Amino acid sequence: MYKLFKISGLVLTLLLLHMYNANSQSSSSPYSLFGLGSLETSSLGPGKGMGGTSIAFRSATYLNISNPASFSGLDSLVSIFEIGLFGKYTSYASFTKNQSSIDANFRYVVMGFRITPWLATSFGFAPYSTIGYNINTKSDVEGSNLKYSKVFSGDGGINRTFLSTSFKITKNLALGVNASWLFGNITHRELSETYYYTLEDVTYLSNFHLNYGLNYRFAINENNFSVGLIFGDSKKLNAKNTTTIKTNTETEVIRGRSSKYSIPRNFGAGLAYERGFFQAGIDFERSLWEGTEFKNSGIRSRNCDRISAGVEFPSFGPNKGTGRMLLYRVGAEYRESYFIINNTPIDYYALSFGTGIPLKGVLSTVNVSVELGQNGVKKKDLFRENFVTVHLDLSLRDLWFIKRRYL
Amino acid sequence: MIKKGTNSLTKHFTFFKVLVCLAVLILASCTKINEFTIGDNFVESQTHLTVIDTFRVDVSTVLLDSLYTSGVSEAYAGRYRDNDFGQITCTSYFTFNYQYFSTLNESAIYDSAALVLSYSGYSLGDTVSLLNLNVHKLTEQIKPFSNNYLYNNTSFEYEADPLGSISFYPAPGSGDSTISIPINSFGEELFDLIKNRGEEVSSSNWFSSYLKGFAITYGNQGNAIIGFKADESHLLIKIYYHENTALPVERDKLPSISIGMGQSNYMFNSLKLDFSDSPLENIRETMNEIPSAESGNRAYLQGITGLLPKFRFPTLQDLLMEKRLKILKAELILEPVKNSYEKIPLPDRLYLYETDRLNRMNKILTDANGDPVYSTLVLDEIFNEETYYTIDITSFLIDELSDRYFDYNHGLLLGLNQNSLKSSFSRLILEDGHPRVKLKLYLLSY
Numbered sequence: 001m002y003k004l005f006k007i008s009g010l011v012l013t014l015l016l017l018h019m020y021n022a023n024s025q026s027s028s029s030p031y032s033l034f035g036l037g038s039l040e041t042s043s044l045g046p047g048k049g050m051g052g053t054s055i056a057f058r059s060a061t062y063l064n065i066s067n068p069a070s071f072s073g074l075d076s077l078v079s080i081f082e083i084g085l086f087g088k089y090t091s092y093a094s095f096t097k098n099q100s101s102i103d104a105n106f107r108y109v110v111m112g113f114r115i116t117p118w119l120a121t122s123f124g125f126a127p128y129s130t131i132g133y134n135i136n137t138k139s140d141v142e143g144s145n146l147k148y149s150k151v152f153s154g155d156g157g158i159n160r161t162f163l164s165t166s167f168k169i170t171k172n173l174a175l176g177v178n179a180s181w182l183f184g185n186i187t188h189r190e191l192s193e194t195y196y197y198t199l200e201d202v203t204y205l206s207n208f209h210l211n212y213g214l215n216y217r218f219a220i221n222e223n224n225f226s227v228g229l230i231f232g233d234s235k236k237l238n239a240k241n242t243t244t245i246k247t248n249t250e251t252e253v254i255r256g257r258s259s260k261y262s263i264p265r266n267f268g269a270g271l272a273y274e275r276g277f278f279q280a281g282i283d284f285e286r287s288l289w290e291g292t293e294f295k296n297s298g299i300r301s302r303n304c305d306r307i308s309a310g311v312e313f314p315s316f317g318p319n320k321g322t323g324r325m326l327l328y329r330v331g332a333e334y335r336e337s338y339f340i341i342n343n344t345p346i347d348y349y350a351l352s353f354g355t356g357i358p359l360k361g362v363l364s365t366v367n368v369s370v371e372l373g374q375n376g377v378k379k380k381d382l383f384r385e386n387f388v389t390v391h392l393d394l395s396l397r398d399l400w401f402i403k404r405r406y407l
Numbered sequence: 408m409i410k411k412g413t414n415s416l417t418k419h420f421t422f423f424k425v426l427v428c429l430a431v432l433i434l435a436s437c438t439k440i441n442e443f444t445i446g447d448n449f450v451e452s453q454t455h456l457t458v459i460d461t462f463r464v465d466v467s468t469v470l471l472d473s474l475y476t477s478g479v480s481e482a483y484a485g486r487y488r489d490n491d492f493g494q495i496t497c498t499s500y501f502t503f504n505y506q507y508f509s510t511l512n513e514s515a516i517y518d519s520a521a522l523v524l525s526y527s528g529y530s531l532g533d534t535v536s537l538l539n540l541n542v543h544k545l546t547e548q549i550k551p552f553s554n555n556y557l558y559n560n561t562s563f564e565y566e567a568d569p570l571g572s573i574s575f576y577p578a579p580g581s582g583d584s585t586i587s588i589p590i591n592s593f594g595e596e597l598f599d600l601i602k603n604r605g606e607e608v609s610s611s612n613w614f615s616s617y618l619k620g621f622a623i624t625y626g627n628q629g630n631a632i633i634g635f636k637a638d639e640s641h642l643l644i645k646i647y648y649h650e651n652t653a654l655p656v657e658r659d660k661l662p663s664i665s666i667g668m669g670q671s672n673y674m675f676n677s678l679k680l681d682f683s684d685s686p687l688e689n690i691r692e693t694m695n696e697i698p699s700a701e702s703g704n705r706a707y708l709q710g711i712t713g714l715l716p717k718f719r720f721p722t723l724q725d726l727l728m729e730k731r732l733k734i735l736k737a738e739l740i741l742e743p744v745k746n747s748y749e750k751i752p753l754p755d756r757l758y759l760y761e762t763d764r765l766n767r768m769n770k771i772l773t774d775a776n777g778d779p780v781y782s783t784l785v786l787d788e789i790f791n792e793e794t795y796y797t798i799d800i801t802s803f804l805i806d807e808l809s810d811r812y813f814d815y816n817h818g819l820l821l822g823l824n825q826n827s828l829k830s831s832f833s834r835l836i837l838e839d840g841h842p843r844v845k846l847k848l849y850l851l852s853y
Contacts, residue, residue, distance in 0.1 A: 030445055030446025030449065031446075033446065033449050033450070034449075089437075092445040094445060097444065097445065099438040099442075099443055099444070099445050100437050100438050101437055101438060101443065102437050133446060134440055134443055135443065135444060135445070135446045135447050135449075135450055136441055136442065136443055136444050136447070137444065137447045137450060139452060139455075139456065140456075141456050141457070141458050141849070142455060142456065142457040142458070143457050143458045143459050144458045146458070148456065149441075150452070150454075151441075152446075152447075152450040190450075190452065190453055190454050192454075192456070195456060195735045195736060195849060195851070196735065197454065197733070197735055197851055199453055199454050199853055201453075245454075245733065245851075245853055247733050247734075247735055247851070248735070248775060248801070249775055249801070249802070249805045250733070250805070252733075254731065254853065296449065296451065297451075341449075381448050383445050383446070
């Protein structure tokens with residue numbers, strides 16, 4: 001019952017944000033104009049508080065979808081359900097202007113549980129990339145000295161639904177495989193409200209994708225260490241493009257352009273240290289984007305790295321070790337962009353702070369984290385984004401095999 | 408347990424509230440969606456908008472075969488001549504209502520009778536000179552056509568000698584005032600019939616074959632057409648009489664019998680047009696259509712006479728050769744001839760009617776929503792230089808081009824709204840020399 005109230009509370013917040021969004025600028029970033037858009041990392045709620053660090057962590061009280069081997073850490077009696085939302089405020093600064101936008105949305109829903117002592121599984125829905133921009137320009141009306149406003153907007157992105165399975169090979173070693181169905185669309189629009197026309201270029205993308213993970217865990221006295229490795233091969237996405245022109249009176253499909261999109265080969269390694277309620281980790285990840293082509297001039301791809309580190313520690317005082325104990329998280333992340341504009345990378349730096357708040361009476365936690373960072377640089381033709389993102393993650397745990405006396 | 412849960416719940420709801428408030432505050436400070444421009448140097452336009460006005464428009468003036476003028480609220484009479492439109496002679500026809508005439512006393516004595524007319528306020532032409540109008544009695548029954556209409560070129564027989572005549576200085580501006588055309592001998596005849604309960608005034612049928620109606624015609628003097636209110640309480644025969652002969656009384660105070668105008672669809676205005684010595688002189692010889700080049704690079708519009716400018720688009724077919732091109736907007740730019748609208752004001756709104764090879768006035772042009780398309784008038788009241796109408800014909804062009812073929816015979820007639828067209832002399836002289844009528848196309852290429 002209470003869970004329901006809480007979920008509806010969250011949903012309400014989201015809806016409210018969404019309603020306001022409809023009336024104001026909603027955008028992930030004008031940089032999402034290129035390629036597959038802005039890439040999302042696969043860290044969930046608690047990881048978001050630690051700069052996205054998650055490769056070596058095992059799923060225990062939370063789910064970790066960065067590494068498909070992580071689910072072997074799940075308790076056999078518990079099923080976990082996680083839902084994530086975010087709200088992001090961005091201010092943009094170029095040499096000539098400063099503007100700002102807000103973006104808020106649902107991000108993921110994941111469920112995980114153990115099937116047998118050696119087999120655990122997880123499935124869910126999370127974004128791989130998002131596109132969201134809305135850019136107003138003025139264009140010439142040729143043959144006159146008039147100008148008219150033209151809006152360029154984009155939305156869509158790649159989503160993934162996935163099913164992960166972790167196998168516990170030995171007491172210390174777990175292997176995992178994750179099967180994803182990647183699907184979505186990339187939509188770019190060019191429209192004029194004065195002259196009522198829209199050119200809409202939609203590319204539907206999909207494909208099946210596998211990636212793999214390893215988790216090795218060992219203890220020295222009370223110190224637990226784990227190593228995580230992840231790997232996913234590159235994959236071409238099936239693309240179907242339609243470009244439509246709509247005027248006040250007619251709609252015409254003008255072409256189906258062939259377009260190539262793929263996701264890159266990706267690998268990463270992580271280290272984690274754990275002692276009592278304290279844990280820390282670092283991640284390193286590399287994605288081989290080089291060779292990807294962009295339609296836009298002046299843009300080229302490159303291989304890019306992601307590095308992050310984070311710690312989680314409990315609140316001190318009387319609640320430590322009890323069900324009312326708060327967890328605090330701090331982390332930092334550096335992410336290279338997969339494209340370079342006019343020889344300038346659009347890199348991402350962020351600091352994150354988070355907390356896990358247990359909900360009384362139920363085995364659930366609200367994870368809130370705040371990410372402060374910047375993306376890109378202020379330079380000729382380029383702009384810097386400074387952002388504050390609030391991530392909200394509700395982790396619901398349910399005891400499957402215990403019949404409660406009072407429900 | 409439950410109580411505890413509720414407390415924690417309240418606490419978290421407070422947290423959500425704070426969150427929502429914060430979100431709202433941030434949102435309020437954000438750049439509006441239609442003002443956001445960052446990233447404008449990254450976008451690459453695939454659409455281009457061009458405006459051109461070089462497509463030819465063939466302009467002519469069409470004289471409609473006929474235009475129905477019955478059932479309107481104004482009766483026009485008079486003659487007007489000017490150098491642009493030639494001479495218009497207007498006669499209005501109408502019938503009378505039968506009523507049961509109450510018995511008059513033996514002592515009632517006829518005094519006088521008149522046809523009373525009330526100014527509608529509308530006039531065309533010269534109102535400072537004397538105008539001579541006659542009233543004739545019809546010798547033929549007014550009979551609408553099977554569609555219940557009577558037209559501007561319909562006419563009925565009437566007695567050659569008028570029942571009455573008046574010469575007056577028209578004062579159409581003076582709202583309430585009336586003029587009376589004396590019809591004394593007819594009045595006396597009618598009075599006697601009523602007094603003696605003659606067969607002719609005993610029933611509606613008898614009455615209407617006795618008094619078939621009147622025609623108000625132009626006499627022999629004046630250069631104006633005057634509008635009168637055409638309804639039973641404003642257009643009437645008034646017969647005055649006295650009961651006692653002792654004192655001379657003012658006419659207004661005498662008892663009277665009123666006979667008002669009959670059914671409105673039996674009332675109509677009939678026109679005689681004489682274009683000699685006008686630019687439209689040859690219009691009847693050329694199938695009722697004259698190209699603007701043969702009428703001084705002008706085209707003519709006048710409501711009730713059925714003179715309408717016509718537009719055709721001989722080169723639009725070329726647009727179909729272009730691929731990846733859409734018409735976003737098409738408008739006609741229509742300039743009235745300078746100084747042609749000083750005495751008679753320009754119509755506020757112009758409408759378009761589809762037409763064909765036979766110059767029939769087909770359906771009114773509508774936009775994509777089915778609403779009639781009308782013009783916007785841009786008035787340059789200071790210099791009189793930049794006065795023009797624009798009228799959107801996008802839906803027409805798109806419709807015509809949709810079957811990949813543009814029929815040159817499909818044109819547009821420029822008119823007024825349906826009511827003004829049949830009941831007003833609103834006029835416009837369109838310039839088609841300097842400048843020509845322009846078709847402005849907003850084309851999208853992609």
